[in-house]
Amino acid sequence: MVRVVVASDKFKGSLTSAEVAAAVGVGVRRVCPDATVVAVPVADGGDGTLAAAVGAGFTLVPVVASGPTGEPVQSGYARRGNTAVVELADISGLVRLPGGIPAPLTATSYGTGEVIGAALDAGCTQIILGIGGSASTDGGAGLIAALTQSPGLTPELAGYPAGMPGANGPSRGLTPETVGLGGRLEGVRVVVACDVDNPLTGPRGAAAVYGPQKGATPEQVVELDGRLSAWADLVAEHTGRDLRDTPGAGAAGGVGFAALALLGAELRPGIELVLEMVGFEEQLADADLVITGEGALDEQTLHGKAVAGVAAAAHRHLAQPPAAPAVGGIPVVVVCGVNRLEAHQLQEAGVRAAYALTDLEPDVQRCIAEPAPLLEQLGERIAVEHLTMTARERGSA
Structure with missing residues (x-):
């Protein structure tokens, strides 16, 4: 046989x-x-990662979260034991843009933070986050805004989404005091599937390289890069470390940066992480x-x-x-x-x-x-x- x-x-x-x-x-x-x-x-860490986890025996836990432009979407995380698998593409990805219409200046990763928060609230102590296919270039500020659960940090349909680095300051609602997650991630391991080595800002950064793919004009790329720089300044003020030039910080519109700087995440190649998750070797x-x-x-x-x-x-x-x-x-x-x-x-x-x-x-x-x-x-x-x-x-x- x-x-x-x-x-x-x-x-x-x-x-x-x-x-x-x-x-x-x-x-x-x-x-x-x-x-x-x-x-x-x-899967390689982008869309399909959640399905791969479920196919490997994880249980899908449904969560209604905010899509990239604030509309509610039916998503969730896959759980086995204390491990949760979260797929950014299924929550904050290009596939979730209403009508497929790009929103380069306003798309947010807020909903991904909501799903991670739901997994944390359910007692998960390891988060595997696949970050391919992002619709936003918010530096992961939306994700952090959702996790901090600070007053006023809720998704908005008009203007800049909550937590998005804005033109009038480093962020909207986030300050060095509110950007911290306190003890919410104490004892929690965050592993991010990341296959790019781009920094957060500059000519190889999230806005310059991936912004056009998300509908950004040359003028909007410049604006987004400026917002990301301001966001990196704010995070450095809070943490005492500046990780904007770290390889992978520019992944998923800067979600890689937020994961490194504020979630203490480990970045790993997507397919390597998924193969380990599904027990391919066995x-x-x-x-x-x-x-x-x-x-x-x-x-x-x-x-x-x-x-x-x-x-x-x-x-x-x-x-x-x-x-x-x-x-x-x-x-x-x-x-x-x-x-x-x-x-x-x-x-x-x-x-x-x-x-x-x-x-x-x-x-x-x-x-x-x-x-x-x-x-x-x-x-x-x-x-x-x-x-x-x-x-x-x-x-x-």
Whole structure:
């Protein structure tokens, strides 16, 4: 009997990671009916992180929080024991902007602070925070405002959101006295999934690099950078430390800065953190094949995304270098919507082969609209090319 571990990221806008694994599993079992197919949904710390935690056995705790422009959104955190997983993208992310309309000057991370606060109030002592996909550039001031629960620090729909570094001062409502969290985080460990090394301010800062992606004009980028500088001054006044230039401080519009400076957070690569959270290493025992995947394989895949992380972890499990996947051990293959990488790039990432939906259906829109049957076909192909040989070898042993 063969054992297959399917550890795929979502196909964004098409299928969840669990749905990808289910479709691939159907195809694998058509060829190898006795195969054990284990689904391990993964993510890189952005959207999909909450689903990955739930798929790994965490319990979803619903919370109604403030979206990036103040409207209530149905979100929550995933809990197992005293650990809570919070996904910023599901609360304060671009996907939560009403009508998808950017709000570069007013979007806030306040709601993420509300969800973290709910987890703390419920007794959680470890917070795992995925911060990809942010809609705001507020330096995490909104998040801190929610956690301080100071008078007057409530979300506002008009003007600058509460806690947003404003044009008329370092912050609106936050002072060196109110910015502190007192003993609320005493005994609490905060771990943040972060895959960028940008500082908070300057030409490589949160506003300059990511502001345009959130709808900011060149003039607004300058304004946002000034607000972030003022916010960093305020935090330095409170803490006696200036962390604005710390690698990762500019992540998620500056949420990385607030987490470092005021939550005492540890920053870790997103996929590494998620794989640890879902127990990926344990799932590799006796595996004959690892199938990973994401919607599009491109240059970004090679830098901290799920596919590269899964492949590296699979080869570390065998004490084998990722650049030598053909020497033996567990093969790693990829399913994707479209593949823009060369064979040598896949090999260097520890991937033996990539199977794209567009190999079967050149119409990209159909691939997005009806991916499951195509993934089933890819699952069949993978089983024929990578599992039937394994079964024959075992039979002749």
